[in-house]
Amino acid sequence: MRQYPMHSHLFSYTFKLLLVISCISIISACGSSRPYTQQPVKTFDPDNKNIPRPAETEEHFQWETLYLSTFYQLEKTLDLGSIFQAVGHAMGINGMDEADNVNVLDEVPNSSWYTRRHYFKPMSLNELKRGPISGAGPDTTQPITVIRGKSEGVTPGFTVQDARGNTYIIKLDRKESPELMSSSEVIVTNIYHAAGYSVPENSISYFDPDQLVIAEDATVTKGGDEKPMTKADLQEILDKAQIREDGKVRVLASKYVNGRPLGPWNFKGTRKDDPNDRIPHEDRREVRGLRVLGSWVNDTDRRHGNTMAVYVGKGDKGYIEHYLLDMGSTLGTVGVSLRHTKRGQEYRYDPRYMGVLYGTLGLYVKPWARPEAKDRPFYPSVGYFESKLFSPANWVTSYPNPAFEKVTPRDGLWGAKMVMAFSDEEIRALVELGKITNPEAKEYLVQTLIERRDKIGNYWFSKVNPLDKFKAMLAGNNLIVSFADLGVEGGLFEAANTSYRYKLGDPDQWISKELLSRKSSIAIDLASTDLEKLEGEEVIRIQLHTLRNGKPYPDKKTDVYIEMKDDRARVVGIKREG
Amino acid sequence: MEFLSFNHHRVLRLLLWLGIAMVTQAGAVVHASHIHEETFITTTTNTNPFFKVADPDTIPGKAHPDSIPYRADRTLARTLLKAPAAVVHLAIQPLKWGINWNEEKQVISRISDFLLNEEKTAGFYPSFSIGGRTAFAAGFTYFNRDLFNGGHSFDFNTFYTNTQNYRLDINYKVPPAPRRRYQIDISGNLRKNNDQDIFLGGNSGPEDLEVDYQIESYNLKTEVGYLIRPNLLAKVTNGVIHTRVHNVAEQTETGEPLSNFVDPETYGFCTTNLLSSGLGVTLDHRKGLSENDNTNLISRVTTSYDFKQTKVRVYSGALYDAGISYSRSLNNTDFEYLTYYGDWQQFFSVPGLPLDRRLAFRARLQKRYPLGGASVPFYEQSILGDADNLRGYEQDRFRDLGSLLFTLEYRYPIWDTWDAVLFTDQGQVFSNYDQITFNRFHGSVGTGLRFMTASDFLFRVEIAFSKEEIRSLLKFTMNF
Incomplete structure (x- = not known):
């Protein structure tokens, strides 16, 4: 044998x-799957059911950075499911690992993570500038009580309580980079708010240091230990800040959020003690799409330590809301200091570039390491923020972010349309919030944001057909389908050079030849359409390609599903080729 | 074996196709779930086959989709396919606990506080060496850059392998800064090695013509320097060396008597006290990228304390070092000789590339002259085969009265403070200059990495190849 x-x-x-x-x-x-609904379209994800208050968690920065930079990268290669999916996608057999919390219109419903704002219902300039601020900001007309200090670390500061009883974390700009951190924090806070994320109420404030009163039980952290806070400790912190000519100090005041902070939320997995948390965070569209917004404002420090889960409710009747924190390492700053040219271009420890440099014997020179990378106007209040080297495709955070690594073209389109929703005028208004005193610096920042925004639009709108905001209506015998070409709306392409090729059918078969529309709307004469072929189906399907100068660009199709029922038409599904 | 190979491929192919098939089988799954006492029916329309993703939009029924939460439950298939990753994840948990414990308790910071003073100008740190005179040695270093609050510098290093193999180094400098006009440097070391090899036969000696010996050595050296110009240092050196060589094998590894090759007394197999005095001059024109002075745009990698005062990333200029010394025995052994040396180090940046892509060239000549019919002990002869020269050969592989060494290195950064290096060493030893010929050069090539802080060299790891050896090194000092 x-x-x-x-x-x-x-x-x-x-x-x-x-x-x-x-x-x-x-x-x-x-x-079989069905990419449309005959129910109402989902616009809300009810993840706000009462749950017992979960335990607080802590940030483990050292482990997270080591794990995500090394072991997690190894684990990804050993996840056979992902490998099969990637191979299948490369062979054209299956799709990509798309986000899980999108509705049939490829949109993210409102939830404890996200609220539809500017893109869906344009906010006024005043609303954009007001951002998350619900009250009047810190009361600087009365004495301000210091309840805690932090004299060390990247951003020294203290915690205060104003006369209204509101508590704020106070962060100070460094003398050598006045206005840098505080302006970045406020501008990006309001951008994220307008895009739909939950952020703290951050504002720039001015007060006289003499207004500060140290609480009897105030403490300060020094050398890792907590000690009673003295005037000398407070002065040590204030000495690092710039005092204006009028004797006042400019600060970034970040109001405590309502609810009980539970520590950071992770960019990977779910929270086991939160039954409302059902979708792995790396598979949430708004978390993945944050990469695109982050690339716009160079939010390289977008890691789990800069997030916060907040338990909202009373006693054990509440739920978790998910916040983004610490926008102080965005635009041209890292903490309170100036940004390195490589931030956003490569990971802090990037084996990819180490390998390339070693293998090419140093003949490859990273563009951001070239002397000319620094050859641009420099303003201390803006720091290193540029648009020439910026690449939306290659932008990265300081350390790998599991959600950002999973961004698909459809996620990218979603993020890009959030970015492109800000007009030049709106960007200018948001930059005003930074109260940058040098007008040239302010204008440089505006222009850089505009240029980066357009790069983002150009890149992601080349990956997925950027048609959105579909509407359908019946007018007599005509079905009118209108839509927004985000590329044209964003000023990236000329409407005159753009047309739309489409065909009509039901979910399973086509009943028309390919037709052409020169406008972002389609009128279909139902009487002359061979609708009987649809055999009683209430849903019709329109497939669109966008043509720029007569050629499909991008060569990706968008399928729109429209329900016609009771003399009404409505869009019930959108399927994008990614 | 063929059968195994066939099966292996078949399984791999099947695995691939089954995996893809699983991925493509994305369809609707109807299942009931209970969440918060709320029963609902879900269907999937998502293309992810590994999660049963409830898409409430497409649910037939009366419940409004907004009342039904999304959920993504991992399927059994997905869980099984993730098993290899899960194993790795599980295996690294102890490391995770350790790192988190360190972060919470600030262990490294506390150790650092314990080992260093508040100003970080003095303290201890661990040190070790791989690939030197012993395969592995470990110890500690005490340093003080502000001794007597007067800017004096003191270092004490230990490297210990076992009771028969160790080394102690001590160094005292006044002042520590290299740019002061008057400089005093006092250094001493003690070493003991019980398993050393001496290769006989000079430059052409075969690899197996070696004998074992044991050595104890005490060395004290003083150097008084005077800066004639900011980059020109003249120095006077004095030193005494006590050396005891014993337990020398009577036969070589090849079984031949040692006396066939050398006279043990004149060769240095005895106890000797040597006194040396010399003069030297160093001209340093090197330009280094040790500091990023454009603080507007570059953030510095900070260093907690000063390891060594070394110029890092030298991209141009040269260093010339030359000297002569006289040595003679203080006891009844017959050793008396002159030594002179010249060292030329030249640095170039590579045209068309940034300054930090650079070539480093070194030429070093050493020669001893026995005086009055006396001789030079073998441990004072010129040696090639070390972590700093002819790196692809065994330790102390070639020795004679003189040595000539050429080294060319291409150094380039692969990260902010990591350099890669490709190098070649070419060298030969000789008794007199007539022997030097092109054909007698021994060569080694290699590559490695050098790790630095923004302003200081930390350590290097290298692998070197020669006709005889492949040698790996980890050293805390630059070769040049």
């Missing part, structure tokens, strides 16, 4: 195991 080595048995078992796995998978995945 032939004896087979142990290996052959192992392979045999592996084969059987795989067979079982695939059978389970196939059985559990049988059926």
Whole structure:
């Protein structure tokens, strides 16, 4: 009898195991998908059910950075499901690993993570400038009580309580970079707010240091230890800040959020003690799409330590809301200091570039390491923020972010349309919030944001057909379908050079030839359309390609599903080719 | 074996296709879930087959989609396919706990506080060496850059392998800064090695013509320097060396008597006290990228304390070092000789590339002259085969009265404070200059990485290849 080595048995078992796995998978995945709804379209994800208050968590910066930079990268290569999916996608067999919390219109419903704002209902300039501020900001007309100090670390500051009883974290600009941190923090806070994220109420404030009164039980952290705070400690912190000619100090005041902070939320996985948390965070569209917004404002420090889960409610009846914190390492600053040219271009420890440099014997020179990378106007209040080297495709945070690594073209389109929603005028208004005193610096920042915005639009709108905001209506015998070409709306392409090729059918078959529209709307004469072929279906399907100068660009299709029922038409599904 | 190979490929192919099949089988799954006592039915329309993603939009029924939460439950298939990653994830948990514990308790910071003074100008740090005279040695360094509050510098290093193999170094400098006019440098070391090899036969000696010996050595050296110009240093040196060589093998590794090759007494297999005095001059025109002075645009990598005062990333200029010394025995052994040396280091940046892509060239000549019929002990002869020269050969592989060494290195950064290096060493030893010929050069090539802070060299790891050896090194000093 032939004896087979142990290996052959192992392979045999592996084969059987795989067979079982695939059978389970196939059985559990049988059926057909339907990219439209005949129900109301979902606009809200009810993840605000009452839950017992979860435990507080802590940030573990050292482990997170090490893990995400090394072991997590290894784990990804060992996740066979992801590998199969990637191989299948490369072979054109299946799609990408798309976000899980999008509705049939490829949109993110409101939730504890996200609120639809500027893109969906344009905010006025005043609303944009007001941002998350709900009251009047810190009361600087009365004595301000210092309750805690932090004289060390990247951003020295203290915590105060104003006469209204509101608590604020106070951060100070450094003397050598006046206005830098505070302006960045406020501008980006309001951008994120307008885009739909939950952010703290951050504002720039001025007060006289003599207004500060140290609370009896105030403490200060020095050398990792907490000690009673003295006037000397407060002075040590204030000495690092710039005092204006009128004797006042400019500060960034960040109001405590309502609710009980539970520590950071992660960019990967779910929170086990939160039953409302059902979608892995790296598979949430708004978390993935944050990469695109982050690339715009160079938010390279967007890591889990700069997020916060807040328990909103009373007693054990509440739920978790998800905040973004610390926008002070954006635009041209890192903390309170100036940004390195490589931030946003490569990870802080980037084996990719180490390998390239080693392999090319140093003949490859990273563009941001060239002397000319620094050859641009420099303003201390703006720092290093540029648009020439900026690449929306290659932008990265300081350390790998699991959600950002999973961004697909559809996620990118979503993020890009949030970015492109800000007009030049609105960007200018938001930059005004930074109260940058040098007009040249302010204008440089505005122009850089505009240029980066347009780069983002150009890049992501070349990956997915950028048609959105579809509307359908019946007018007599005509079905009118209108939409927004985000490329044209954003001024990236000329409307005169753009046309739209489309065809009509039901979800399963086409009933028209390819037609052309020169406008971002389609009028379909239902009487002359061979609708009987649809055999009673209430849903029709329109497939669109966008043509720039007569050629498809991008060569990606968008399928729109429209329900016609009771003399009404409505859009019930959008399927984008990514 | 063929059968195994066939099966292996088949399984891999099947695995790939089954995996892809699983990925493509994205369809609707209807299942009931209970969340917060709320029953609902979900269907999936998502293309992710590994999560049962409830898309409430497409649910037939009366419940409004806004009342039904999204959920993504991992399927069994997905969980199984993630097993290899999960194993790795599990395996690294102890590391995670350790790092988090350190972060919470500030362990490294506390150790640093314990080992260093508040100003970080003095303290201890651990040190170790791989690939030197012993395969591995570890110890500690005490440094003080502000001794007596007067800017004096003191270093004490230990490297310990076992009771028979160790080394102690001591160094005292006044002042520590290199740009002061008067400089005094006092250094001493003690070393003991019980398993050293001496290769006989000079430049052409075969690899197996070696004998074992044990050595104890005490060395004290003073150097008084005077800066004639900011980059020109003249120095006077004096030193005493006590050396005891013992337990010398009577036969070589090849079984031949040692006396066939050398006279043990005149060769240095005895106890000797040597006195040396010399003069030297160093001209330093090197330009280094040790500081990023454009603080507007570049953030510095900070260093907690000063390891060594070394110029890092030298991109142009040269260093010339030359000297002569006289040495003679203080006891009854017959050693008396002159030594002179010249060292030329030249640095170039590569045209068309940034300054930090640079070539470093070194030429070094050393020669001893026995005086009055006396001789030079073998441990004072010129040696090639070390972490700093002819790196692809065994330690002390070639020795004779003179040595000539050429080194060419291409150094380039691969990260802010990491340099890669490609190098070649070419060298030969000789008794007199007539012996120097092109054909007698021994060569080694290699590559490595150098780790620095913004202003200081930390350590290097290198691998070097020669016709005889492949040698890996970890050193806390630059070769040049």
